[in-house]
Amino acid sequence: MVNETNEVDAPRVLRVALLGCGTVGAQVARTMLTQREDLAAKSGCELDLVGVAVHDAGRPRPGIPDELLTDDPEALVADGGADIVIELIGGIDPPRRLVLSAIDRGASVVTANKALLAKHGEEIYAAAEREGVDIYYEAAVAGAIPIVRPLRESLVGDQILTIMGIVNGTTNYILDKMTTEHQDFATALATAQRLGFAEADPTADIEGFDAASKAAILASLAYHSTVRIDDVYREGITGVTSEDIEAAESMGCVIRLLAIARLDEAGRIEVRVHPATVAREHPLAMVQGANNAIFVEAANAGRLMFMGPGAGGSPTASAVTGDLVTVARNRLRGVENPAHSVYQGLPVAPMSETRTRYHLRFQVVDQPGVLAAAAGLLAGNRVSIHSVHQHAPRADDRPTGTAVLSMVTHLAREADVMACIAELERTGYVHGQVRFMRAEGL
Amino acid sequence: MVNETNEVDAPRVLRVALLGCGTVGAQVARTMLTQREDLAAKSGCELDLVGVAVHDAGRPRPGIPDELLTDDPEALVADGGADIVIELIGGIDPPRRLVLSAIDRGASVVTANKALLAKHGEEIYAAAEREGVDIYYEAAVAGAIPIVRPLRESLVGDQILTIMGIVNGTTNYILDKMTTEHQDFATALATAQRLGFAEADPTADIEGFDAASKAAILASLAYHSTVRIDDVYREGITGVTSEDIEAAESMGCVIRLLAIARLDEAGRIEVRVHPATVAREHPLAMVQGANNAIFVEAANAGRLMFMGPGAGGSPTASAVTGDLVTVARNRLRGVENPAHSVYQGLPVAPMSETRTRYHLRFQVVDQPGVLAAAAGLLAGNRVSIHSVHQHAPRADDRPTGTAVLSMVTHLAREADVMACIAELERTGYVHGQVRFMRAEGL
Ligand SMILES: NC(=O)c1ccc[n+]([C@@H]2O[C@H](COP(=O)([O-])OP(=O)(O)OC[C@H]3O[C@@H](n4cnc5c(N)ncnc54)[C@H](OP(=O)(O)O)[C@@H]3O)[C@@H](O)[C@H]2O)c1
Ligand SMILES: NC(=O)c1ccc[n+]([C@@H]2O[C@H](COP(=O)([O-])OP(=O)(O)OC[C@H]3O[C@@H](n4cnc5c(N)ncnc54)[C@H](OP(=O)(O)O)[C@@H]3O)[C@@H](O)[C@H]2O)c1
Numbered sequence: 060m061v062n063e064t065n066e067v068d069a070p071r072v073l074r075v076a077l078l079g080c081g082t083v084g085a086q087v088a089r090t091m092l093t094q095r096e097d098l099a100a101k102s103g104c105e106l107d108l109v110g111v112a113v114h115d116a117g118r119p120r121p122g123i124p125d126e127l128l129t130d131d132p133e134a135l136v137a138d139g140g141a142d143i144v145i146e147l148i149g150g151i152d153p154p155r156r157l158v159l160s161a162i163d164r165g166a167s168v169v170t171a172n173k174a175l176l177a178k179h180g181e182e183i184y185a186a187a188e189r190e191g192v193d194i195y196y197e198a199a200v201a202g203a204i205p206i207v208r209p210l211r212e213s214l215v216g217d218q219i220l221t222i223m224g225i226v227n228g229t230t231n232y233i234l235d236k237m238t239t240e241h242q243d244f245a246t247a248l249a250t251a252q253r254l255g256f257a258e259a260d261p262t263a264d265i266e267g268f269d270a271a272s273k274a275a276i277l278a279s280l281a282y283h284s285t286v287r288i289d290d291v292y293r294e295g296i297t298g299v300t301s302e303d304i305e306a307a308e309s310m311g312c313v314i315r316l317l318a319i320a321r322l323d324e325a326g327r328i329e330v331r332v333h334p335a336t337v338a339r340e341h342p343l344a345m346v347q348g349a350n351n352a353i354f355v356e357a358a359n360a361g362r363l364m365f366m367g368p369g370a371g372g373s374p375t376a377s378a379v380t381g382d383l384v385t386v387a388r389n390r391l392r393g394v395e396n397p398a399h400s401v402y403q404g405l406p407v408a409p410m411s412e413t414r415t416r417y418h419l420r421f422q423v424v425d426q427p428g429v430l431a432a433a434a435g436l437l438a439g440n441r442v443s444i445h446s447v448h449q450h451a452p453r454a455d456d457r458p459t460g461t462a463v464l465s466m467v468t469h470l471a472r473e474a475d476v477m478a479c480i481a482e483l484e485r486t487g488y489v490h491g492q493v494r495f496m497r498a499e500g501l
Numbered sequence: 502m503v504n505e506t507n508e509v510d511a512p513r514v515l516r517v518a519l520l521g522c523g524t525v526g527a528q529v530a531r532t533m534l535t536q537r538e539d540l541a542a543k544s545g546c547e548l549d550l551v552g553v554a555v556h557d558a559g560r561p562r563p564g565i566p567d568e569l570l571t572d573d574p575e576a577l578v579a580d581g582g583a584d585i586v587i588e589l590i591g592g593i594d595p596p597r598r599l600v601l602s603a604i605d606r607g608a609s610v611v612t613a614n615k616a617l618l619a620k621h622g623e624e625i626y627a628a629a630e631r632e633g634v635d636i637y638y639e640a641a642v643a644g645a646i647p648i649v650r651p652l653r654e655s656l657v658g659d660q661i662l663t664i665m666g667i668v669n670g671t672t673n674y675i676l677d678k679m680t681t682e683h684q685d686f687a688t689a690l691a692t693a694q695r696l697g698f699a700e701a702d703p704t705a706d707i708e709g710f711d712a713a714s715k716a717a718i719l720a721s722l723a724y725h726s727t728v729r730i731d732d733v734y735r736e737g738i739t740g741v742t743s744e745d746i747e748a749a750e751s752m753g754c755v756i757r758l759l760a761i762a763r764l765d766e767a768g769r770i771e772v773r774v775h776p777a778t779v780a781r782e783h784p785l786a787m788v789q790g791a792n793n794a795i796f797v798e799a800a801n802a803g804r805l806m807f808m809g810p811g812a813g814g815s816p817t818a819s820a821v822t823g824d825l826v827t828v829a830r831n832r833l834r835g836v837e838n839p840a841h842s843v844y845q846g847l848p849v850a851p852m853s854e855t856r857t858r859y860h861l862r863f864q865v866v867d868q869p870g871v872l873a874a875a876a877g878l879l880a881g882n883r884v885s886i887h888s889v890h891q892h893a894p895r896a897d898d899r900p901t902g903t904a905v906l907s908m909v910t911h912l913a914r915e916a917d918v919m920a921c922i923a924e925l926e927r928t929g930y931v932h933g934q935v936r937f938m939r940a941e942g943l
Contacts, residue, residue, distance in 0.1 A: 100725075101844075205655035208647070208655050209650065209651070213647035213823045214647070214823055215543050216532065217819040342787075359815040359818055360645035360810070361813075361815070362809060363808065363809035364809060365805070365806075366808075368803040371803075377659040377800075380657075381654060384657045403542075
């Protein structure tokens, strides 16, 4: 602690440069400017905001003195003498360059940039380790929900078996609307955009890229290994139909976009993002609207669940500010925390070898022997059936003389199930496509 | 990080003394002995278990070498040369003496002892600060659920408005049985004891002492102030009747023992433990069996919820081991984390000035004017009524000619409501006791 009689010549002021002043950055700047004293008491020193880099320095920013603004983030990092750099611009470049340059100059870094860390984390963590500075990123996964620190510290003495989370609020909002208000995907997306839950270009969210970045970060932390976004199997929600939602409902399930990381039997990391059915009683099924939730199962700790707002200016800024105080405390005591250990160096399993349960749904000609044939085809591919349900198709949109087969498998290999689907679609008794959905949380 | 070329003369081995080898301690010892390499990789150094103090050193402990056992914890702390002491004996003494002695000898301390911290935290944190050693206690609140670190670090840049938690598994188990299986308190307690969810002497749990210790620790952390167990208003669940449970049910609520810490309008800390009604849709109502859950509302982060196993050997050991690794990492880098800041120094509000909602239930003579009289009495005490329900008493156990009045108030001062209750019981139209239950989570 810094006080008058401290013998060490501890700095009384730390210089902080803020890169980006948008949804999150503006809120961080406001907190730093209006809660100076409180943050000083919590950190043990003054946190002096020395500059705020934006794209358009001419636009006035309420509550932020003009003289702090600059449109030259490179110069702010190079010449600002910052002890701590907070990166809230987003995207890969310029953030990658700026973060590495800050580290090279001996600054500690706080960022919320999951895309950057999921792509270039290895390079950035190594640079931080080399220069002996901190890199903190609590806000990069699930906004205000503390999950990075719990994995990095609280659970570090345990073995993480599974992480399963709803880590993208936009897609959860859309799926929730499709479920509770029976909207189709396009309508639900439009609603989300109108209400500010989805961006004008929603690709990163609905195609699962955002969730995949977070899955990579979670898997890296949980398994002390390098996992990049390209290692993550990814399916978005654009293919989820109202019929899928209804079919899930009739089985007592809802559909959620899940980010999953788990250890498989061979000691490899399974890491994937895709829509999946979840039983209505499962805690993850209860996550409504744009909220996030992460379920962690560990060998000793058992089943833990973390819930809360996964995005938004204020919640995300809360996580960034918590990191800022932690980094400042470390800085004062002249230390850094290990950025990220990769001592386990586990490989990532190919998606084809993932084992989970599957829900298959397809239309068949309604005649004796078809169910037996389909079951035989699955068995021949090492896929065993847990339950099967045959019912008449909806009168309005199906040819007569057909039935719908709905099956839930036991644990099966992805490659085997994909082979079944391809074979089924080639038989004479299956009409059209075989729909499938992975079933999780059982 | 420690490696061959490290210039600093970092220790390669840290000596760890374990005090207590019961439910939690035995599991910690096993983890340390069977996962040496993994813990070494995570900590950056070997963690050498140098001794295990127990009450009865003659009793064999499977998996723990006899030569590590001692029945003299004082000598182990004084002469063991431990860098880290893990205290898992429980209770106030000898743990207080042992922890202070460990700190005086420059050892960092990990403990799960909420009773000790809620009573002597101030003294212990001050000693740790003075000696420059760590004191970590993630396991002291809600077992394996990471809540201490999130409050100490992740949310430190935010302002905590309310913490509301189910932090005692025994009482939650009992209340859950009373609700779902309509057992009375005595039967539910006996079931809990038979199944190992309650101890032979259940006082600490059912009278709310355990929850009150945790409430004190949470309030201290959230409000950077000194809050002791004696500052916590405490009511246990021994007075909760099957009728209370039914009455709550008829209003769409369940009864939970809650630990609550919040900032009141005057900037004081409200800190209390008591049974309360919670709406069935509230996340805290969904916490079943012996699980724990903590709900945190912060100014920026919004509403967060943490759920999981709040006790048990393995979950608690998981939290202790996480602390052990963190403390070891700090030790290697020659630093400690600020034990506990009390810079806000906020006062605790007296219970009489707490403001919450109340559910009142009492029997009245069934005649015109009684409702008006009761409402007038409340109004005269500044208590306004949100909703009221009058119904006939259950045929089997009430005199005829009476009715039951059930009222929910708006926010009201505790002292005013207690005055109403006393006055109501003195009127001629109220029969017997006025039952009340505070209503939370609205
Ligand atoms: N928004 C959320 O809810 C949320 C949640 C979790 C994590 N995050 C992450 O937080 C980061 C920031 O997100 P955001 O929503 O705050 O973004 P945003 O609203 O788009 O703000 C971006 C900011 O960066 C500035 N900027 C853009 N290009 C720049 C450049 N070349 N040089 C200097 N400044 C530049 C912009 O300047 P102008 O103001 O002049 O345009 C703006 O102030 C991203 O990594 C995002 O993934 C966001
Ligand atoms: N159990 C849980 O689920 C849980 C959860 C959260 C926190 N905690 C906390 O963790 C701590 C330990 O709990 P526990 O359940 O593991 O307790 P426990 O099972 O009763 O074990 C206590 C241990 O301390 C030893 N001991 C007792 N008095 C001693 C003395 N004077 N000198 C040396 N050793 C002594 C006992 O020795 P013997 O083995 O010879 O009897 C035993 O090994 C407590 O502070 C508790 O509040 C427990």
